[in-house]
Amino acid sequence: MRRIFAILLLIIVALGISLSLVKIPFGAPKTKVGRYYIEEGVEETGAANIVTSVVVSYRGFDTLGEVTVLFIAAIGLGAVLTAGVKEETRKTEPASLVLYTGCRLLFPLILIFGTYIFIHGHLTPGGGFQGGAIIASGFLLIYLGCRERRLSRIASNLAESLGGLTFVVIGLLGLVFGSYFLLNFLPKGTANALFSAGVIPIIYIAIGFKVGSELAGIIDNLIEES
Amino acid sequence: MTIFVTFLVVLMLVGAVAASIFRDLISAVIAAALVSLIASILFYFLQAPDVAMAEAAIGAALTAAIFIIAIRRTERYEE
Numbered sequence: 001m002r003r004i005f006a007i008l009l010l011i012i013v014a015l016g017i018s019l020s021l022v023k024i025p026f027g028a029p030k031t032k033v034g035r036y037y038i039e040e041g042v043e044e045t046g047a048a049n050i051v052t053s054v055v056v057s058y059r060g061f062d063t064l065g066e067v068t069v070l071f072i073a074a075i076g077l078g079a080v081l082t083a084g085v086k087e088e089t090r091k092t093e094p095a096s097l098v099l100y101t102g103c104r105l106l107f108p109l110i111l112i113f114g115t116y117i118f119i120h121g122h123l124t125p126g127g128g129f130q131g132g133a134i135i136a137s138g139f140l141l142i143y144l145g146c147r148e149r150r151l152s153r154i155a156s157n158l159a160e161s162l163g164g165l166t167f168v169v170i171g172l173l174g175l176v177f178g179s180y181f182l183l184n185f186l187p188k189g190t191a192n193a194l195f196s197a198g199v200i201p202i203i204y205i206a207i208g209f210k211v212g213s214e215l216a217g218i219i220d221n222l223i224e225e226s
Numbered sequence: 227m228t229i230f231v232t233f234l235v236v237l238m239l240v241g242a243v244a245a246s247i248f249r250d251l252i253s254a255v256i257a258a259a260l261v262s263l264i265a266s267i268l269f270y271f272l273q274a275p276d277v278a279m280a281e282a283a284i285g286a287a288l289t290a291a292i293f294i295i296a297i298r299r300t301e302r303y304e305e
Contacts, residue, residue: 051276117279125275133283140291215288222295 046188047122047197055127056200060182064167067210071164074214081225095145103145110138118208122197128204132211139216143223150220156213163210170199170206231271238264249304251297259290 037054045053055063095103117124118131142150174183182199189196238261245257262285269278 126279127276130276130279130283133280133288137283137287140287215284219288219291222292 042191045184045197045200046191047200048192049122049124052122052127052200052204056203057184064171067164067167067207070211070214074218077218078221081221099145103141107138107141110141111135114138114212118204119201121204122200123192128207129211131208133215135212136215136219140219143219151216156217159209159213160217163206163213166206167203170203231268234264234268251302251304252294255290255293255297259286262286
């Protein structure tokens with residue numbers, strides 16, 4: 001009886017969602033605000049990548065909230081895992097030759113790729129979050145393969161704090177130089193140049209450092225304390 | 227092109243069903259990572275390369291690693 005009821009409920013929900021979605025043409029710029037971003041975004045923010053101009057400039061405050069949520073999650077995980085655990089040196093077997101060599105060879109390349117992604121966030125697809133995630137996956141390789149090369153806690157905490165601080169300070173500088181938080185107060189330059197779009201690349205580099213060190217810190221906490 | 231995308235979607239469904247059926251949790255995590263990886267390829271075909279990058283790095287690599295770390299400290303086989 002209960003199972004039939006659950007199946008019926010599922011069918012009703014699926015019907016409701018599909019009926020409301022079937023009328024929306026896929027990929028068409030439907031809303032006024034979306035069309036505005038596509039037509040005026042490059043001109044207004046100076047960033048060639050419209051997604052970045054929305055994430056960092058038009059919706060910059062939301063991004064600050066997102067970064068804060070990730071920060072709180074990382075802090076909470078660290079607090080739960082390190083509470084009452086004393087330092088002990090567990091014996092771990094060394095990684096195999098393939099993993100060790102692959103880790104030493106691939107880690108610099110992954111790091112450079114992640115850095116490229118977040119430095120060019122205003123020009124090419126990707127940005128701080130994607131670059132940070134790629135860098136964190138490189139650190140995952142470090143923890144699996146050559147653990148003695150891992151980043152110290154202090155360095156990762158420093159990168160995380162400086163990233164967050166840069167984001168907030170640039171937002172506040174907008175208040176100083178103009179009228180509102182996260183105002184793009186630097187010159188915009190020509191679109192498609194590396195030094196363009198004002199504060200957008202600076203904020204995205206800060207986000208890249210912050211997300212990368214936070215995700216790497218989560219992996220570090222889980223591997224070390226569990 | 228359409229045939230390739232259809233193949234990917236079918237493979238993704240197979241991976242999703244396999245992830246829920248497997249009793250060996252490591253295999254289930256690998257199947258779930260396969261779903262994420264194919265999702266990132268599909269995002270690329272849907273002209274969302276930034277989402278594809280995030281999905282490949284977080285969904286396929288980091289989430290699978292976190293699950294495997296958790297499985298290492300608990301039990302590998304589901305009763």
